[in-house]
Amino acid sequence: MVDASAMSMQVNLFISGRKLKDLDTFSKSDPQCWLFEQQPNKQWTKIAQTEIINNNLNPDFQTSFTLAYFFEKVQRYKFMMVDADNTSGSDYDEIGEVETTMGSLMGAARQTFTANLTHKGQ
Numbered sequence: 001m002v003d004a005s006a007m008s009m010q011v012n013l014f015i016s017g018r019k020l021k022d023l024d025t026f027s028k029s030d031p032q033c034w035l036f037e038q039q040p041n042k043q044w045t046k047i048a049q050t051e052i053i054n055n056n057l058n059p060d061f062q063t064s065f066t067l068a069y070f071f072e073k074v075q076r077y078k079f080m081m082v083d084a085d086n087t088s089g090s091d092y093d094e095i096g097e098v099e100t101t102m103g104s105l106m107g108a109a110r111q112t113f114t115a116n117l118t119h120k121g122q
Helices: 102-106
Strands: 008-016 031-038 044-049 060-070 076-084 092-101
Touching: 008 102, 044 060, 060 102, 092 102
Parallel strands: none
Antiparallel strands: 008 060, 031 044, 031 076, 076 092
8 A cells, every 4th residue: 555645746836927016116026035934733834935936026036946846745834925014024014915725836837826815805
């Protein structure tokens, strides 16, 4: 018998943003993407982040996320796009977020998952 938890593979996720909301007054937003994983207790844990790209509403991040894809297991992730105001991550404005599953990411047409960010229900 094969252990289902042992059936996995490593995947690399490459992140881009398009037409992000501009939250800065005198320049464009400085986007950064944060990745959260939902734990069994339903809490979200931040597990990775991209670099900050200054003054860009259409970023293509160089940092990718390498994750284990476990077959037959629901893995929930949240991608949060923020306008970073400093490099420590302590000062930021949320641009928006999207929640999805690894199954949705892996099953996307042409291996390109696209979704609209939401922020406080908008």
